[in-house]
Amino acid sequence: MPNTCTGAPLDLCLAPLRGVTGESYRTVFCRHFGGLSRAMAPFIPTVRGVRIKPSLLAELRPDRNQALPLIPQVIGKDPGELTAMLGALRELGYGCADLNAGCPWPMVARKGRGAGLLADAELLRRMLEAGCAAMPGGFSIKVRLGLRTPDLLAQRMAVLNDYPLREVTIHPRTAQQMYEGRVDLQGFAACARLCRHPLVYNGDIRTAADGARLRACFPEIRGWMIGRGVLADPFLAERLRGETGARDVMRVRAFLDDLLAAACEESHGEKPVLGRVKELWGYLAPSFCRDGLLLKRIRLCHRVDEYRRTVDQLFARPPAWVEAADGLAGLAG
Numbered sequence: 001m002p003n004t005c006t007g008a009p010l011d012l013c014l015a016p017l018r019g020v021t022g023e024s025y026r027t028v029f030c031r032h033f034g035g036l037s038r039a040m041a042p043f044i045p046t047v048r049g050v051r052i053k054p055s056l057l058a059e060l061r062p063d064r065n066q067a068l069p070l071i072p073q074v075i076g077k078d079p080g081e082l083t084a085m086l087g088a089l090r091e092l093g094y095g096c097a098d099l100n101a102g103c104p105w106p107m108v109a110r111k112g113r114g115a116g117l118l119a120d121a122e123l124l125r126r127m128l129e130a131g132c133a134a135m136p137g138g139f140s141i142k143v144r145l146g147l148r149t150p151d152l153l154a155q156r157m158a159v160l161n162d163y164p165l166r167e168v169t170i171h172p173r174t175a176q177q178m179y180e181g182r183v184d185l186q187g188f189a190a191c192a193r194l195c196r197h198p199l200v201y202n203g204d205i206r207t208a209a210d211g212a213r214l215r216a217c218f219p220e221i222r223g224w225m226i227g228r229g230v231l232a233d234p235f236l237a238e239r240l241r242g243e244t245g246a247r248d249v250m251r252v253r254a255f256l257d258d259l260l261a262a263a264c265e266e267s268h269g270e271k272p273v274l275g276r277v278k279e280l281w282g283y284l285a286p287s288f289c290r291d292g293l294l295l296k297r298i299r300l301c302h303r304v305d306e307y308r309r310t311v312d313q314l315f316a317r318p319p320a321w322v323e324a325a326d327g328l329a330g331l332a333g
């Protein structure tokens with residue numbers, strides 16, 4: 001399905017959500033749902049020294065990531081460590097990788113990593129220099145509008161423009177906002193005007209109407225990254241491509257069963273298995289229940305068989321789908 005504004009194919013990238021959109025989520029998702037063009041993996045940290053433990057890269061092994069084209073993401077602030085990590089990713093077979101300059105957690109950003117990289121123009125420059133040299137033609141960056149105020153990225157755009165980046169993904173919030181409050185479409189537009197690289201928009205795309213609105217506002221944008229929207233509504237990528245039929249909730253059930261089976265296979269003990277499915281239900285439950293009771297019931301499960309019974313009960317009479325509110329309603333573009 002082409003982008004309705006430009007006729008170009010619609011590029012839909014699954015956002016990285018550490019702890020949620022790991023390898024098994026991506027693989028199982030693609031068994032049950034369509035619509036995504038690619039995925040960015042949750043970040044891996046750079047490490048001291050030249051030896052990178054294979055376990056750090058296990059989730060990125062190409063043989064375990066056949067379902068979707070994958071872009072690994074790295075977080076760090078040491079250009080030498082970045083070079084070493086990108087070398088390891090190239091050895092694994094990757095031709096592209098992304099630098100996280102958007103992580104807002106104070107523990108990370110205060111130490112100059114994630115969104116904190118935006119505070120130091122000189123360090124940012126050295127990281128981009130190292131990244132572009134170690135991953136020629138395939139290095140990209142994911143950023144926010146700023147730390148406390150939304151004007152910092154616009155100031156740093158001249159630095160970004162000096163390097164041959166493959167693309168820039170912008171989440172138009174400040175680090176202080178974390179993931180809450182309104183996205184700033186005007187701030188995004190200002191940066192888009194300044195940026196010479198292909199851009200990807202990311203933030204609060206929850207419905208097909210959000211997608212249509214953004215494509216109309218920003219016809220020049222080539223890619224759209226979706227995170228929480230697709231966790232809440234796994235049909236979202238298909239719907240952004242024009243699918244309009246009723247959602248078959250039994251597809252969600254089959255997906256959840258598969259995801260549980262994968263979690264049981266990979267995690268040791270009931271607690272981590274339940275932790276993984278509960279994390280996803282935190283996003284998904286509002287699509288089945290308006291009042292929060294379902295999520296409460298799921299969170300109260302202490303054993304996997306208890307969780308299974310709760311899911312069985314929910315789908316015994318297939319629940320009606322609760323449509324998400326538009327993520328971008330009422331925003332000035």
Ligand SMILES: Cc1cc2nc3c(=O)[nH]c(=O)nc-3n(C[C@H](O)[C@H](O)[C@H](O)COP(=O)(O)O)c2cc1C
Pocket residue numbers: 015016017018019020041042043073100102103142171179202203204205225226227228229
């Ligand atoms: C729990 C959680 C984990 C995240 N992990 C990452 C990460 O590893 N790398 C990254 O660039 N962004 C990460 N993000 C940010 C998301 O990729 C995305 O930018 C954010 O959720 C906004 O997009 P959305 O509104 O489509 O969800 C994370 C967000 C959340 C809530």
